[in-house]
Amino acid sequence: ERGYDPQLIEPRWQERWEEADLFTADDASERPPFYALHMFPYPSGDLHMGHVEAFSLADAVARYQRLRGYEVMNPIGWDSFGLPAENAAIQRGVDPKEWTYANIETHVATMRRLGFAWDWSRRLHTSDPEYYRWTQWIFLQLYCAGWAYRDEALVNWCPSCSTVLANEQVIDGHCERCGAEIVKKPLTQWFFRITEFAQRLLDDMAELEGHWPDRVLTLQRNWIGRTEGAEVTFRVTGPGASPDEAEPIVVYTTRPDTLYGATFFVVAPEHPRAREWARAGGAEEALDEFLDRVRTKSDVEREAAGGEKDGVRLGVAAINPVNGERLPVFAADYVLMGAGTGAIMAVPAHDQRDLDFARAHDLPVRVVVQPEGEAPLDAATMTEAAAGEGTTTNSGPYDGLPWPETKQRLTADLEAQGLGAFAVNYRLRDWLVSRQRFWGAPIPIIHCGGCGLVPVPDEELPVQLPEPHEVDLRPEGESPLATSQDWVRVPCPECGGAATRDTDTMDTFVDSSWYYLRYCSPGRDDVAFDPGDLRRWMPVDQYTGGIEHAILHLLYSRFFTKVLHDLGHVDFVEPFTRLKSQGMVLNQGAAMSKSKGNVVEPKEVVAQYGADTLRATMLFAGPIEDDIDWADVSTSGMHKWLGRFLRLVDDHVVGRDETDASGDDALRRATHRAIAAVGEDFEGFKYNTALAKLMALTNEVGAAVRERGASGQDVEDALAATAIMLSPIAPHVAEEAWHRLGRDGFVAEAGWPSHDPALLVEETVDVPVQVDGKVRGTMTVGTASDEETAVTTARELDNVARHLAEREIVKTIWVPDRMLNFVTKP
Ligand code: ANZ
Ligand code: ZN
Secondary structure: OOOHHHHHHHHHHHHHHHOOOOOOOOOOOOOOOOHHHHOOOOOOOOOOOOHHHHHHHHHHHHHHHHHOEEEEEEEEEOOOOOOOHHHHHHOOOOOOHHHHHHHHHHHHHHHHHHHHHOEEEEEOOOOOOHHHHHEEEEEHHHHOOOOOOEEEEEEEEOOOOOOOEOHHEEEEOOOOOOOOOOOEEEEEEEEEEEHHHHHHHHHHHHHHOOOOOOOHHHHHHHOOOOEEEEEEEEEEEEOOOOHOOOOOEEEEOOOOHHHHHHEEEEEEEOOOOOOHHHHHHOOHHHHHHHHHHOOOOOHHHHHHOOOOOOOEEEEEEEEEOOOOOOOEEEEOOOOOOOOOOOOEEEEEOOOOHHHHHHHHHHHOOOOOEEEOOOOOOOOOOOOOOOOOEEEEOHHHHHHHOOOOHHHHHHHHHHHOOOEEEEEEEEEEOOOEEEOOOOOOEEEEEEEEEOOOEEEEEEOOOOOOOHHHHHOOOOOOOOOOOHOOOOHEEEEOOOEEEOEEEEOEEHHHHHOOOOHHHHHHOOOOOOOOOHHHHHHHHHEOEEEEEEEEHHHHHHHHHHHHHHHHHHHHOOOOOOOOOEEEEEEEEEOOOOEEHHHHHOOOOHHHHHHOOOOOHHHHHHHOOOOOOEEEEEHHOHHHHHHHHHHHHHHHHHHHHHHHOOOOOOOOOHHHHHHHHEEEEEHHHHHOOHHHHHHHHHHHHHHHHHHHHHHHHOOOOHHHHHHHHHHHHHHOOOOHHEEEEEEEHOOOOOHOOOOOOOOOOHHOOOOOOEEEEEEEEEEEEEEEEEEEHHHHHHHHHOOOOOOHHHOOOOOOEEEEEEOOOOEEEEEEEO
């Protein structure tokens, strides 16, 4: 067979791989294990170009490591719980389960057509009861350790998805999924105590440094948001009350050195003491009006610098512990209940938000830090807070100290008097995991009037979802599961009395926080995962996926791993040794979207050019971490090149001269150089430059055949090496070439070709040396030598030296690899 017909050869190789069970990872293999993991897809619709890029990258990693001699695990699964299925059910009346599993089958068909080397035997779907049984088990592991708890809190509510969201799912005040504006609601919800792991999540990043993209590490570090400062105890007292009766109230500040500059005191409007103080201060009505205004604002709006600084004076005073000053207490929307202690000392001279508020409410400003070498700050007129460094002033015994020292000493002094303490604060909040939605893993807890919260006993897991038709998918103000009384009512596992199931389901990020462990022990119904399997495969050697998961999924997975470690289930603390993030696929500079009409369907490209062309185009488009603009790529160009490569193979097979022993030195060197360089490119995820080198090598083959009549072993070796090196990127063409060259077995198993370092050293050329235009000798230098080397070598030639003797060189003309001419005068 000759020529290049991808529609013919691609399905054929896919079948052969499957028949040979080529990509099922063997747990008992003698080869060293390599766990190649990619972020598993969510099954909405068919695969889009973003998926194809991500999977092309993942598959190239896996196939390359396989060539390197590893036993590679390259599994596939679906993150198959979640809102789109449920929304389809609500809008179009379809069964969310049917919708989900039909979409998965669509994915499977497209994936098979694209020829990904998945280990299908480990396939999982997080919405299978066999999977979510273990999600529920992990929930109970957290619950029993005290790391899952219920609490009333002001939570993020998405009115359009009608469910609560985790902080991580709120992007600039809007729902991560649907873009609707988030409102705050007080609700009792389930939380995971991720804050208890904040410091370890930071510390263990040392292991990931250099192996994860810096950008991801920075995003996580900022999200965790560690600051160092102090907790300072103020005392709040009513209008007539004496300071002795004052109530202690703690603030968190990163600048305890500015304590003498505090001129007022602010609590969050939702602060639990705010109402009582307002009552004592005669400001209850004003507070109520204020609360009505605040409720409509998002946290981002509330925190935004320069925004309107709305607030209400509560009529009580807070006593500053360092000087006994009575500061007016306000409730203001720029102080958030969810950060620090929900109360602050306001230092307008050195904090912009405080200054804005002070100007708006005509409050005093006092400078306590003077910046070095600048004109003295004028408290009366300043409009920009001096938030930087400087020398302490107006601060009694601390005057004249540099501010870091004031911070240190003042905190120590407070600590000695029991009025404060050094403190570390994190921006990270506990993870809100309960959702008022149907299509998720039910929370395995039973509520009993007598016994309280009771975990569902292990042997009764999974708590299965009811059928969708048994519930109201869009109830007013409660969870869909609450509408099926049959499902809700259960006997209490402890006392046998009438009890009810928890009616919330888990955030789907819970499902995806441990799937990589399940891949190691597929199908086990006695354990979530097996310690022996984990020892073999975990941690993941190479994880690939989108940058959009920098904090959500990647932070949660790291947290889960630490939880499972502490509970004795795993013996590592970080799940993903190395991470690589790919960019996005755009078209004409914009994300592909139906509304923009710029969607390119993978199917269309496959139908026209085949899977290899699509996959190779993705990896050729540029550095993998950069965005790809589909408007800039050339699928037809890639298709032509793949065809040219196969034609070179065909022509060689026909014209092959086995008796030709002459060889082609230049081609042999080019092949070995390519093997070395392409290997390095693969190690560095530089598929675009790897492909460019393979293209150059096929050009070399063409030239050798055409111009030098090469037809022997060196041509054969160049083509075979190209087939192997191309196989992680365009696996079908590579198999076909390998096969047509008459090689046994699969190219996928051929092993990475070795190169001879001796052949990498540069070649030499003979170059004539002239003196004043007359050839006086010939020298041998490395190709592309520089002028200095050439001149030095030439002057060592006896005849040249003789003609240069007693003459002055006025000029040298060096044409690399061609000639050297000395222009002289007596
Ligand atoms: C006094 C002070 C003086 C502050 C000063 C800053 C500068 P970062 O640095 O962003 O982490 N803060 C504390 N709790 C808050 C809350 N619940 N809502 C809004 N703001 C709060 O923030 C730490 C600073 O943010 C704290 O230090 C506090 O203001 C404010 F010259 O205290 B600072
Ligand atoms: Zn009970």
